Amino acid sequence: MKIPNPTFWGFSSSSANILLLVFVVMNLPQNVSAGRFDGNETDRIALLEFKNQISSDPKGVLNSWNHSHHHCQWQGIRCDARHQMVIALNLPGASLSGSISPRTGNHSFLKFIHLEENQFHGGIPQEVGRLFRLRFLNLPNNTMNGEMPVNVSQCSKLRVISLNWNKLEGKNPSELGSLKKLEILYVGANNLTGKIPSTFGNLSSINALSFTFNNLKGNPPEEISFLTSLIFLAMGSNKLTGIARNHFSRKIPVSVTNCYNLEVIDLGNKKLEGGVPYDLRHLLNLRILSLQRNLLGGNSTKDWDFSYTFDKLQI
Numbered sequence: 001m002k003i004p005n006p007t008f009w010g011f012s013s014s015s016a017n018i019l020l021l022v023f024v025v026m027n028l029p030q031n032v033s034a035g036r037f038d039g040n041e042t043d044r045i046a047l048l049e050f051k052n053q054i055s056s057d058p059k060g061v062l063n064s065w066n067h068s069h070h071h072c073q074w075q076g077i078r079c080d081a082r083h084q085m086v087i088a089l090n091l092p093g094a095s096l097s098g099s100i101s102p103r104t105g106n107h108s109f110l111k112f113i114h115l116e117e118n119q120f121h122g123g124i125p126q127e128v129g130r131l132f133r134l135r136f137l138n139l140p141n142n143t144m145n146g147e148m149p150v151n152v153s154q155c156s157k158l159r160v161i162s163l164n165w166n167k168l169e170g171k172n173p174s175e176l177g178s179l180k181k182l183e184i185l186y187v188g189a190n191n192l193t194g195k196i197p198s199t200f201g202n203l204s205s206i207n208a209l210s211f212t213f214n215n216l217k218g219n220p221p222e223e224i225s226f227l228t229s230l231i232f233l234a235m236g237s238n239k240l241t242g243i244a245r246n247h248f249s250r251k252i253p254v255s256v257t258n259c260y261n262l263e264v265i266d267l268g269n270k271k272l273e274g275g276v277p278y279d280l281r282h283l284l285n286l287r288i289l290s291l292q293r294n295l296l297g298g299n300s301t302k303d304w305d306f307s308y309t310f311d312k313l314q315i
């Protein structure tokens with residue numbers, strides 16, 4: 001890996017003035033700065049701005065983010081060998097507090113954001129939508145608030161969105177349904193409202209979906225039945241109702257029974273009632289079924305007969 005001489009940056013001696021100059025120039029309109037900076041310099045500016053938005057770093061993980069080293073050597077940063085462009089921002093469990101700089105959207109080669117288990121707050125900047133190479137957006141166990149950024153739906157290579165255990169509000173953006181490569185979507189343990197969008201039936205690569213512990217309402221969309229690659233589905237602890245074939249019946253989403261790869265279903269704490277659909281026996285891989293605190297199966301013990309067709313089913 002080619003790491004250029006740090007003096008290339010002019011930061012080795014009177015770094016402060018040069019840094020100031022760089023910031024001033026970067027804040028000029030784009031047509032002025034265009035052509036004058038390489039992508040790798042844009043990376044460096046964006047990282048310095050990321051650090052600038054950190055209010056507390058008790059473990060000193062960002063101490064290495066100084067001018068004596070190329071930014072590709074800073075802790076938590078990974079660059080690709082060929083272009084020397086930042087491809088990963090890996091700072092999990094670093095006890096960092098602060099907000100996420102919108103300039104993070106300037107890392108045009110970024111594939112991995114791993115910032116789980118910190119105390120990041122504020123919104124997820126819409127600029128993240130400019131990271132068209134992004135694969136992983138991992139921000140669980142922070143205190144992020146605001147709404148889920150719609151523009152993330154433009155990151156067409158995304159495979160994992162993990163935002164559970166935050167304080168996100170508002171609706172699940174229906175636009176996320178366009179993420180054809182998305183395998184994992186975890187938005188549990190937030191304060192999300194509204195319905196689960198029917199467009200999520202377009203998430204053709206999805207393996208795991210978790211919406212638990214939110215304030216979601218309404219019926220889960222029938223389109224969930226399109227998700228035949230689904231293995232893990234958790235919708236419990238919301239205010240969801242069962243699928244309404246008519247407005248008066250609230251039944252377990254029968255459509256789930258088409259997702260024949262399902263291994264884990266959590267529908268606990270929902271206002272479901274009626275019989276347990278015998279069709280669940282088609283889910284041959286089912287290992288865990290949580291239907292706690294519903295009114296299901298109260299009619300007859302026969303409702304649960306299907307469960308004997310499974311070897312290791314936990315209910």
Ligand SMILES: *[C@@H]1O[C@H](CO)[C@@H](O)[C@H](O)[C@H]1NC(C)=O
Nearest residue numbers: 004008038039040041070084
């Ligand atoms: C930045 O990238 C340009 C070409 O894109 C390259 O010539 C230069 O050496 C790189 N500088 C650093 C510090 O990586």
Ligand SMILES: *[C@@H]1O[C@H](CO)[C@@H](O)[C@H](O)[C@H]1NC(C)=O
Nearest residue numbers: 063064065066067068069073
């Ligand atoms: C700058 O970073 C290097 C590691 O990359 C570290 O050894 C050094 O102590 C840092 N300097 C300051 C002033 O924090």
Ligand SMILES: *[C@@H]1O[C@H](CO)[C@@H](O)[C@H](O)[C@H]1NC(C)=O
Nearest residue numbers: 030037042102103105106127
């Ligand atoms: C970097 O991001 C900022 C804020 O999002 C933007 O104003 C600026 O034009 C971007 N710079 C480059 C070189 O992309």
Ligand SMILES: *[C@@H]1O[C@H](CO)[C@@H](O)[C@H](O)[C@H]1NC(C)=O
Nearest residue numbers: 125126127128129130151154
């Ligand atoms: C979000 O996406 C829209 C539509 O592509 C675009 O116009 C807007 O500039 C994006 N916002 C940011 C902050 O990148």
Ligand SMILES: *[C@@H]1O[C@H](CO)[C@@H](O)[C@H](O)[C@H]1NC(C)=O
Nearest residue numbers: 116117140141142164165189
């Ligand atoms: C996130 O927080 C929850 C609740 O405090 C905890 O159960 C879970 O293990 C945490 N996850 C990670 C990855 O630390």
Ligand SMILES: *[C@@H]1O[C@H](CO)[C@@H](O)[C@H](O)[C@H]1NC(C)=O
Nearest residue numbers: 167169170190191192193215
């Ligand atoms: C969740 O959002 C509602 C408004 O939509 C608000 O009244 C409530 O206090 C929020 N709950 C938490 C735990 O933030």
Ligand SMILES: *[C@@H]1O[C@H](CO)[C@@H](O)[C@H](O)[C@H]1NC(C)=O
Nearest residue numbers: 177178198199200201202223
């Ligand atoms: C996504 O799903 C919605 C609702 O199910 C549907 O109307 C739409 O055509 C789908 N879009 C794509 C791109 O598949």
Ligand SMILES: *[C@@H]1O[C@H](CO)[C@@H](O)[C@H](O)[C@H]1NC(C)=O
Nearest residue numbers: 273274275276297298299300
């Ligand atoms: C209970 O069982 C009876 C007779 O089998 C049936 O008519 C009725 O619809 C069932 N009720 C529910 C809530 O499943």
